[in-house]
Amino acid sequence: MAEARENFYSELKRYFKKQENKKEAESVKEIFHRTSIRKYEKKKVEGDKIELLLRAAMAAPSAGNQQPWEFYVVTDRDKLKALSECSPYAGMLKEAPLGIVVCCQKDCRLPDYAQIDCSAAVENLLLEADFLGLGAVWLGIAPLKERMEAVGNVLDISKDLYAFSIIACGYPAEEKTQQDRYDETRVHYMD
Ligand SMILES: Cc1cc2nc3c(=O)[nH]c(=O)nc-3n(C[C@H](O)[C@H](O)[C@H](O)COP(=O)(O)O)c2cc1C
Secondary structure, three states, rough: OHHHHHHHHHHHHHHHHHOOOOOHHHHHHHHHHHOOOOOOOOOOOOHHHHHHHHHHHHOOOHHOOOOOOEEEEOOOOHHHHHHHOOOOHHHHOOOEEEEEEEEEOOOOOOOHHHHHHHHHHHHHHHHHHOOOEEEEEEEOOOOOOHHHHHHHHHHOOOOEEEEEEEEEEEEEEOOOOOOOOOOOOOOOOOO
C-alpha cells in the first residue's frame, strides 16, 4: 500500500514537471508556489490586476452559495498606515501599495458558515496574486473583537458588515521557496 502511494506521488510529480510549460498546468501550479510575501516594491498594483484578484475571490465556493463577502480596496497611504496599527502582526501594511480588507455580512442566511466562506475567498485571492506575479499575505482580523473594531473604525465600514481579514499585496521585494508540507501521517486511507 505504502509503495503504491509512493509510486502515485512520484507519478504526480513527473506529471507536473511534464506539464510545466502547458496551459492546463497553470491553474494549479500556484498552489505549490504561493508563500506569504511581506515585503513589496513601491510600484502600484494596476487596476485590472486588482479586478482579477477580486474576481478570483468571488469565484470561491460558499455555503448555500450565500457569498457573504464584501471588499474594501485600500491604496490611500494614511489609511494603510492606520490599518497597520489594527493588529500587532500587520506592520507590512505601512509599506504595502495595496490592502484588501475582506468583510463579512452580518445578516446572511448561514452565518455559522460565513467566515469559512470568506476564508475560501481569501485563498482564491492569494493564489490569483501569485499567478499575476504579485506577493501577498493574509492578515488575521476576525474573530478577534479588538482588531475587528479597529479596522471597522479606520474604514468606517457599514454597520451591516464586520472586518474578516486584510490581504497586504504588492509586487514582491523578497523571494521565498514554498516548504513541502506534505505529511502522509496526516492522511488516513479507508480502503
Ligand atoms: C487565518 C490566518 C491569519 C494570519 N495572520 C497573519 C498575520 O496577522 N500576519 C502575518 O504576517 N501573517 C499572517 N498569516 C500568514 C501565516 O503566518 C502564514 O500563512 C504561515 O506562516 C505559513 O506560511 P506561508 O503562507 O508562506 O505558507 C495568517 C494566515 C492565516 C491563514
